[in-house]
Amino acid sequence: MPNKKTEEIVLKEIKVEHATIVIEGKGDLVLNKMNASNTRQLLADDRKAQALWESQHKNKWEDIITSMHWRDGIPVEDTNAECTEELFYQMLATNAPCITAFGLKKSWGQAVVRQEIDKFSTKFDSAVNIVASGGLIPIKFAEWRLDERLMSPKRGAPVTTRLNHFVGWTAEIPVEFTTNVYSDTEIATIVNYAGFSLGIGSGRSSGYGRYHIVDIK
Numbered sequence: 001m002p003n004k005k006t007e008e009i010v011l012k013e014i015k016v017e018h019a020t021i022v023i024e025g026k027g028d029l030v031l032n033k034m035n036a037s038n039t040r041q042l043l044a045d046d047r048k049a050q051a052l053w054e055s056q057h058k059n060k061w062e063d064i065i066t067s068m069h070w071r072d073g074i075p076v077e078d079t080n081a082e083c084t085e086e087l088f089y090q091m092l093a094t095n096a097p098c099i100t101a102f103g104l105k106k107s108w109g110q111a112v113v114r115q116e117i118d119k120f121s122t123k124f125d126s127a128v129n130i131v132a133s134g135g136l137i138p139i140k141f142a143e144w145r146l147d148e149r150l151m152s153p154k155r156g157a158p159v160t161t162r163l164n165h166f167v168g169w170t171a172e173i174p175v176e177f178t179t180n181v182y183s184d185t186e187i188a189t190i191v192n193y194a195g196f197s198l199g200i201g202s203g204r205s206s207g208y209g210r211y212h213i214v215d216i217k
Helices: 036-043 047-056 060-066 085-094 101-114 122-127 184-197
Strands: 017-025 029-031 097-100 128-130 136-140 143-151 159-167 170-177 211-216
Touching: 017 184, 029 097, 036 047, 036 060, 060 085, 060 159, 097 101, 101 122, 101 128, 101 136, 101 184, 122 128, 170 184, 184 211
Parallel strands: none
Antiparallel strands: 017 170, 017 211, 029 159, 097 136, 128 170, 136 170, 143 159
């Protein structure tokens, strides 16, 4: 029988480098996500009944606490009953508010296109990963304040919104990357572009969440 020709498959080694990018805010960072009350309403089988229950059991501190991602999660099961002002300040001291790795990397990819570094962000997306536990990056901050205001929805009466503002904030972002597409210097430049023109968190169109790199470890 004739010998079958065999082909050897050779895998090229992917050289991956690691670094920690330290960013520092230039102004307020505003963190806001859907809070527990709104989530319960959307998930309820009877949304009208749930909305009535929520209006009768309104908990300001539940809204504040659950409108952010936390490094260690929220240490209570019944957030509506157990979220208090004391718990919130305890969490600020011993836990950590977080920005999302997804939102951060998305903004970096947008900077690639907006700064005309590349036509698409595809190559950058495949060359850079943010290595964050649970997809969350904790922040450190000097001061927290609450922005409480009335907002007018398209339908119905005005509603109270509460936004968490953090002043003097920093974050350490662990990344892994290959240098076959962009060098480490080019990646740092892209991150600085994103911090200058896009920012992170809520209220970016108003200039919140801007940052710059202060160190690379």
